[in-house]
Amino acid sequence: MPTALKVAAVVGSLLFTIDQGGALVQRKMTGDRWI
Structure with missing residues (x-):
């Protein structure tokens, strides 16, 4: 179970960065973007 949580956190962070990275860097x- 802890391994699954670590993988989910890494994959979720990666997907967030791909999807919203530009907006995050440009502040x-x-x-609405968070939802």
Whole structure:
């Protein structure tokens, strides 16, 4: 179980970075983007 949580955290972070990385770097993350 702990291994699955670690993998999920890494994969989730990677997908978030791919999807929202540009907006995050440009400081354009709004409340709507988080949802």
